[in-house]
Amino acid sequence: MARYIGKEMSRVDGVAKVTGRAKYAAEFRAPNLAYGFIVLGTMAKGRIREIDTREAERAPGVVRVFTHLNAPKLGPKASTEYAPPRNTREQDKSFRALQSDRIYFNMQPVALVVAETYEQARYAARLVRVSYDTERHTTDTEAVRGSARAPSQGSPPKPRGNPEAAMKAAPVRVEAEYRIPVEHHNSMEPHAAVAAWEGDKLTIFDKTQDVYGVRAHLATSFGVPEENVQVVSPYVGGAFGASLRPNYYPALTAMAARELKRPIKVVYTRTQMFTGHGYRPYTIQKIALGAEASGKLTAMIHQAVHNTSAFEEFNDNTTGFTRQVYACPNLLAPTMIVATDLPTPTWMRAPGAVSGMFALECAMDELAYALKIDPLELRLINYAETDPESGRPWSSKALRECYRLGAEKFGWKDRKFEPRSMRDGRLLVGWGTATGVWGAFQRPAIARITLRPDGTAHVTSATSDIGPGTYTVMTMIAAEYLGLEIERVKFELGDTKFPRAPAQGGSQTTSSVGSAVHGAALAVGAKLLTLANQDASSPLKGATASDVEMLDGRLRLKSDPSKSVSVAGVMRLNNLSEVTETFESRPSPERQKYATMAHGAQFVEVKVDPDIGHVRVTRAIEVTACGKIINPKASHSQEIGGVVWGIGMALQEATEIDHRYGRIMNPNLQHYHVPVNADVHEVETLFVEEDDKVVNPLGVKGMGELGMVGIPAAIANAVFHATGKRVRELPITPDKLL
Amino acid sequence: MPERTKQKTHIEFTLNGEAVEVAFAPHKTLLEVLREDLNLMGTKHGCELGECGTCAVLVNGRSALSCLVLGLEAEGRSVETVEGMASPAGLHPLQETFADTGAAQCGYCTPGFLLVAKELLAANPRPTREEIKEALCGNLCRCTGYIKIYEAVELAAARMRGEELELPREAVYGLD
Ligand code: FES
Ligand code: FES
Numbered sequence: 001m002a003r004y005i006g007k008e009m010s011r012v013d014g015v016a017k018v019t020g021r022a023k024y025a026a027e028f029r030a031p032n033l034a035y036g037f038i039v040l041g042t043m044a045k046g047r048i049r050e051i052d053t054r055e056a057e058r059a060p061g062v063v064r065v066f067t068h069l070n071a072p073k074l075g076p077k078a079s080t081e082y083a084p085p086r087n088t089r090e091q092d093k094s095f096r097a098l099q100s101d102r103i104y105f106n107m108q109p110v111a112l113v114v115a116e117t118y119e120q121a122r123y124a125a126r127l128v129r130v131s132y133d134t135e136r137h138t139t140d141t142e143a144v145r146g147s148a149r150a151p152s153q154g155s156p157p158k159p160r161g162n163p164e165a166a167m168k169a170a171p172v173r174v175e176a177e178y179r180i181p182v183e184h185h186n187s188m189e190p191h192a193a194v195a196a197w198e199g200d201k202l203t204i205f206d207k208t209q210d211v212y213g214v215r216a217h218l219a220t221s222f223g224v225p226e227e228n229v230q231v232v233s234p235y236v237g238g239a240f241g242a243s244l245r246p247n248y249y250p251a252l253t254a255m256a257a258r259e260l261k262r263p264i265k266v267v268y269t270r271t272q273m274f275t276g277h278g279y280r281p282y283t284i285q286k287i288a289l290g291a292e293a294s295g296k297l298t299a300m301i302h303q304a305v306h307n308t309s310a311f312e313e314f315n316d317n318t319t320g321f322t323r324q325v326y327a328c329p330n331l332l333a334p335t336m337i338v339a340t341d342l343p344t345p346t347w348m349r350a351p352g353a354v355s356g357m358f359a360l361e362c363a364m365d366e367l368a369y370a371l372k373i374d375p376l377e378l379r380l381i382n383y384a385e386t387d388p389e390s391g392r393p394w395s396s397k398a399l400r401e402c403y404r405l406g407a408e409k410f411g412w413k414d415r416k417f418e419p420r421s422m423r424d425g426r427l428l429v430g431w432g433t434a435t436g437v438w439g440a441f442q443r444p445a446i447a448r449i450t451l452r453p454d455g456t457a458h459v460t461s462a463t464s465d466i467g468p469g470t471y472t473v474m475t476m477i478a479a480e481y482l483g484l485e486i487e488r489v490k491f492e493l494g495d496t497k498f499p500r501a502p503a504q505g506g507s508q509t510t511s512s513v514g515s516a517v518h519g520a521a522l523a524v525g526a527k528l529l530t531l532a533n534q535d536a537s538s539p540l541k542g543a544t545a546s547d548v549e550m551l552d553g554r555l556r557l558k559s560d561p562s563k564s565v566s567v568a569g570v571m572r573l574n575n576l577s578e579v580t581e582t583f584e585s586r587p588s589p590e591r592q593k594y595a596t597m598a599h600g601a602q603f604v605e606v607k608v609d610p611d612i613g614h615v616r617v618t619r620a621i622e623v624t625a626c627g628k629i630i631n632p633k634a635s636h637s638q639e640i641g642g643v644v645w646g647i648g649m650a651l652q653e654a655t656e657i658d659h660r661y662g663r664i665m666n667p668n669l670q671h672y673h674v675p676v677n678a679d680v681h682e683v684e685t686l687f688v689e690e691d692d693k694v695v696n697p698l699g700v701k702g703m704g705e706l707g708m709v710g711i712p713a714a715i716a717n718a719v720f721h722a723t724g725k726r727v728r729e730l731p732i733t734p735d736k737l738l
Numbered sequence: 739m740p741e742r743t744k745q746k747t748h749i750e751f752t753l754n755g756e757a758v759e760v761a762f763a764p765h766k767t768l769l770e771v772l773r774e775d776l777n778l779m780g781t782k783h784g785c786e787l788g789e790c791g792t793c794a795v796l797v798n799g800r801s802a803l804s805c806l807v808l809g810l811e812a813e814g815r816s817v818e819t820v821e822g823m824a825s826p827a828g829l830h831p832l833q834e835t836f837a838d839t840g841a842a843q844c845g846y847c848t849p850g851f852l853l854v855a856k857e858l859l860a861a862n863p864r865p866t867r868e869e870i871k872e873a874l875c876g877n878l879c880r881c882t883g884y885i886k887i888y889e890a891v892e893l894a895a896a897r898m899r900g901e902e903l904e905l906p907r908e909a910v911y912g913l914d
Binding site for chain 1: 763765766770773774777778779780781782783784785786787789790792819820821823824829832833834836837838839840842843844845846847848849852871872874875877878879880881882883884885886908909910911912
């Protein structure tokens with residue numbers, strides 16, 4: 001019987017967070033700290049003609065003003081203007097600040113003012129005068145979509161069957177275009193770094209989802225060995241993908257610290273966050289679906305175009321999952337990219353999936369109406385029993401049960417098919433459904449466990465915890481397999497002094513790092529068994545590592561718990577003050593025989609005010625199948641957050657760009673609307689557990705990304721059901737319904 | 739440059755129940771005075787524009803956005819931050835329930851929510867869900883989707899009234 005796994009556990013870092021003791025990047029202090037404030041440019045493309053820093057330099061407290069004229073070049077050879085050309089070791093082409101007079105996007109950093117206090121730096125930043133030679137810019141993806149091209153990395157996906165011919169022959173067809181605007185993550189914590197050098201050794205406190213990634217980036221930037229760089233990030237105040245890649249500020253901060261030989265702190269303002277990291281790209285999707293009158297899909301053509309920057313490629317893989325959702329013999333699903341004079345986009349919660357599934361799942365709803373088939377029924381008709389792409393069996397897939405349970409809880413059977421047929425007083429009521437998908441990813445990860453004779457354990461791995469509850473789940477896994485009370489286990493993360501773990505993104509942390517912690521715990525047991533069996537009288541003689549388990553300080557035979565040895569005793573006999581094991585987990589080759597994905601079904605109710613076009617999501621039920629649920633408490637909280645992200649994407653979020661100036665018009669929380677208390681009503685998240693022995697030893701799949709996939713489509717479909725209007729352009733703001 | 743930017747003002751006020759004296763440049767916000775001059779990092783910096791609520795503190799028991807308040811305005815007043823919520827006897831009931839329910843994910847919005855909720859419960863020991871949402875309307879959370887925060891406030895309110903509250907059980911279904 002599991003003691004912790006599958007049980008509701010409160011966060012082990014909960015007390016630190018409710019008492020203010022949890023320390024985020026900007027909260028680390030260093031003696032003689034100086035403060036940097038970033039100056040942003042004001043045009044979209046061209047060159048800096050002149051930059052006058054004299055007045056800023058004379059302002060009180062100012063230590064130095066860095067511009068491209070005096071900032072050292074960052075990167076191995078620094079031979080190009082914005083980034084090292086081809087640093088094959090890490091493929092790091094991240095944008096680095098102040099490397100030339102070139103302007104690639106509006107609100108690009110053009111100077112860093114360093115002063116004794118934050119206020120002094122901020123004040124002086126306003127005194128920097130810049131003039132530009134401007135060139136014609138393009139920030140409007142619509143205007144350049146004709147020049148979209150396939151991403152250069154990877155080969156373009158092959159069509160399945162003969163999609164064009166099958167589409168022509170299909171008795172029922174729907175075709176439409178869907179649009180998603182630029183969106184920004186807007187975690188509550190602004191990005192920040194505190195950097196300090198000692199000789200050629202750098203310590204940096206950074207807000208990041210990937211301490212090792214930032215380390216490699218900084219080592220390349222400054223031409224120092226990676227071992228010389230320590231990146232520390234114990235708490236991250238939300239990130240959602242905005243801290244997956246190294247952003248420009250850590251290198252900028254470390255550069256200033258190195259030049260000035262004193263610690264420097266740089267914090268983005270809320271506005272600087274809008275060009276200080278990537279964003280969800282502007283995405284145009286054209287979908288055509290062909291079906292038989294029975295509802296069986298015969299052809300799917302799903303073409304996406306999204307923007308990237310003029311200096312770097314980003315591929316959101318918008319159509320990637322389309323290939324694996326429904327059984328359909330003929331399919332074409334390319335994603336194309338097109339350059340714009342904006343910063344490079346990046347992954348934002350459920351990247352690609354939520355965008356692609358918005359279009360696909362709305363199109364499925366349109367098809368359901370063209371066929372006069374219940375939308376849920378249409379999904380069941382096209383249920384993929386095996387992976388349509390590879391033909392392989394699923395390692396597990398409980399989506400059918402998600403549909404069933406969700407429909408039952410929601411009361412779907414009472415839905416009237418016709419649009420505008422349900423009301424609550426004067427409000428129009430709409431019910432919509434959609435499907436969510438995400439991959440069950442796993443990457444190599446390393447964990448280390450030190451077990452001491454007093455029955456305490458120290459567990460480390462350099463993953464991060466941006467909020468999902470990684471501290472807690474890793475502590476649970478370690479406690480479970482070391483057989484210790486959870487209070488006796490301490491797990492630490494977010495520091496390059498710990499063993500290497502992948503970035504916390506793509507919902508792969510529990511599967512990757514959890515498997516490493518699990519493996520390390522078993523390795524500790526195996527080590528103890530070997531030690532115990534050096535003693536001829538060991539009751540465990542003849543047992544192998546898989547025959548034993550640890551519980552409450554004893555190593556015992558699983559089949560006969562009365563046969564056991566004391567863990568502390570074994571250590572004492574061998575004169576050991578601790579047993580330390582490091583374990584690297586890797587995806588098992590067994591996975592290759594299967595398709596591995598997580599799924600979910602969403603049901604939402606909206607109420608629309610017909611006079612003002614205001615939409616409220618009054619009820620949402622999300623049922624998720626993502627393998628084993630290790631901590632139901634954190635998992636539910638995570639999925640509710642995902643649903644609310646879906647509400648934001650469907651109804652509110654858009655980064656508005658004035659294309660005349662190529663400038664973001666709403667870079668703040670007053671004008672960029674994230675969901676607030678008033679937007680959230682009933683949200684229920686349920687899990688259908690899957691028993692999956694293939695994905696990884698713990699049987700877990702990811703859920704953080706999955707939670708929002710499907711929600712925007714379900715809401716858009718519910719809005720159609722309520723109003724009879726198909727809004728194919730997010731967000732669904734009142735003006736689009738009037 | 740004008741001399742006054744170099745000058746420091748000196749004020750006395752009550753911080754988390756204790757008298758403090760602090761000197762700082764007069765243009766500083768209360769948020770910066772707390773974080774930089776008093777090294778109390780529990781009060782969070784989320785926007786500095788009055789948009790997010792992460793910087794909320796209580797001034798004389800009333801919630802205030804410390805990014806919009808000058809440090810000078812604390813003079814002679816009583817300021818409470820998250821660091822002052824726990825008593826020697828233990829955590830405040832709100833702190834307990836936020837930690838227990840999943841109301842704090844990344845935790846960055848948490849201090850602001852805690853203080854505004856404390857203000858609410860002082861005035862209204864039995865708030866409805868709608869009243870809770872109304873009271874917390876100036877606080878943004880990007881992680882939790884808010885529901886667990888409401889449950890935490892409801893549970894704390896019940897405990898402060900000496901009652902217990904059954905929270906909705908989390909639902910994990912098997913495959914059968
Ligand atoms: S920091 Fe004060 S409201 Fe955001
Ligand atoms: S818990 Fe992360 S912003 Fe609220």
